[in-house]
Amino acid sequence: MSKKLGLPEPNIEIQRNILEKTELNSALTTEDKTIVSGKPDSLKNGELADSQGKIWAIVSLSAALLAVSLAAIFIRLSEREISPNATVFNRLWIATVVFGVWNGADAARRRMSGAQVKERSNYTLQDVMLLIAVGVVSSASVGFWAWSLSQTNVANSTVLRNLTPLFTTLGGWLLLGRRFDNRFLVGLAVALSGAIAIGIDDLQTAGDHLVGDVAALLSAMFYAGNLLISEHLRTKFPATTILMWRCFMGSILVLPLVLLAGDRVFPYSEQGWLTVIALAVICQAFGQGLLIHSLGSLSSEFVAFFLLLEPVITAIMAWVLFSESLSLFNWFAFSVVLAGIYLGKSSGSVAKK
Numbered sequence: 584m585s586k587k588l589g590l591p592e593p594n595i596e597i598q599r600n601i602l603e604k605t606e607l608n609s610a611l612t613t614e615d616k617t618i619v620s621g622k623p624d625s626l627k628n629g630e631l632a633d634s635q636g637k638i639w640a641i642v643s644l645s646a647a648l649l650a651v652s653l654a655a656i657f658i659r660l661s662e663r664e665i666s667p668n669a670t671v672f673n674r675l676w677i678a679t680v681v682f683g684v685w686n687g688a689d690a691a692r693r694r695m696s697g698a699q700v701k702e703r704s705n706y707t708l709q710d711v712m713l714l715i716a717v718g719v720v721s722s723a724s725v726g727f728w729a730w731s732l733s734q735t736n737v738a739n740s741t742v743l744r745n746l747t748p749l750f751t752t753l754g755g756w757l758l759l760g761r762r763f764d765n766r767f768l769v770g771l772a773v774a775l776s777g778a779i780a781i782g783i784d785d786l787q788t789a790g791d792h793l794v795g796d797v798a799a800l801l802s803a804m805f806y807a808g809n810l811l812i813s814e815h816l817r818t819k820f821p822a823t824t825i826l827m828w829r830c831f832m833g834s835i836l837v838l839p840l841v842l843l844a845g846d847r848v849f850p851y852s853e854q855g856w857l858t859v860i861a862l863a864v865i866c867q868a869f870g871q872g873l874l875i876h877s878l879g880s881l882s883s884e885f886v887a888f889f890l891l892l893e894p895v896i897t898a899i900m901a902w903v904l905f906s907e908s909l910s911l912f913n914w915f916a917f918s919v920v921l922a923g924i925y926l927g928k929s930s931g932s933v934a935k936k
Contacts, residue, residue: 640880643873644889650870652896656904657862664855666846667729668837670862673849675834677863682827682872689823710819717812717825718832724805725833726840727798734795743799745778745894748887750807755884758811763884767927771888774923778891780916810883813875822875830867888927891920 661670728744748771755761816825841848850856878886895917902909 640877641889644877644881644886647870647873647877648890648892648896650865651874651890652893652900654862654866654870656900657858657866661850661855661858661862664847664850664852665859666841666844668841668844669846669848670859671725671729672834672837672841673859674862674867675830675837677860678867678871679827679830679834681864681868682823682830685823685868686827710816713812713816714820714825714828715832717809717816718829719836720805720812721809721829722833722836724802724809726837727802727805731795731798731802734798742779743796744803744806745775745891746800747803747806747810748884748891749775750804751810751887752884754807754811755882761882761884767885770923770926772923773926774888774891774920777916777919777921777923778894780912780919807883807887810878810887814878814883814886817875817878822872822879825875826868826872885927889924892924895920 658667658670661673665673731743752763752771756763813825813829850859874886874890898909898913898917
């Protein structure tokens, strides 16, 4: 038939083969370029996003540290009118209201704007148990610390409470199977040495302080448990939900202690109310909120490590506001803590695995 039409059949077959090979080579070349060029770009974008997330988490943690460091100032002012337990109770129930309003307003805003709400699975029994546990261990930490201050001197209590990052790192290693590089461990040792040196001038180890020292040690252990549980919960719940449960459970546990002691429950002056409200909003809601939020990107070990700066900032604030003296040795201890945290921050154990 090709002869009748005057078309050379071999030429048609040759052209068809050439066309098929050209199209195949073009497709393979395009796919090859996509694979080769796309993979490095995606890796680079992922590393950039991780780096930016880590930086913002450290910025949030720094802001949280400043807010939390104000707690000692507000507590001192509040205790002019009400007892320590009553101060904790007012701090927690006001913060519970703040987080409840925040969560409700956020849900209403999403519904009104028509934004798609991310579906979250229902509360499981394990979730409820962990949310209750985080409230119990955080309240136990505060309670044991307050008790230790009545049984031992401030230096002993502060030094032993600052062992929290040691227990957090130990818990992460034993319970979660985490590994830490040498830079992180060296930084932890240096920062802990500086934190212990802050109270070394007044440190006492007499036998009559043993009960208070044990209470301060238990406070550090419970706070480490609080950070580890909160980090686990951050994989499913926002920081506001975790803190609402934590503050609610804490207020329920502390209220009977206030009533049994016969203490005044609420402040009686406008200044007293402003103080406990500032303590709840600035220190508990804002400070602790940012701290728990940072656990979404940073490991609980590094967060506990970073919080060793809290006594440093509190001491400097007391020096500025209340003219409390700071010796040259204190300033040296502060610089040692900063050096240790700088070492730890530059390690690979900062971010969550």
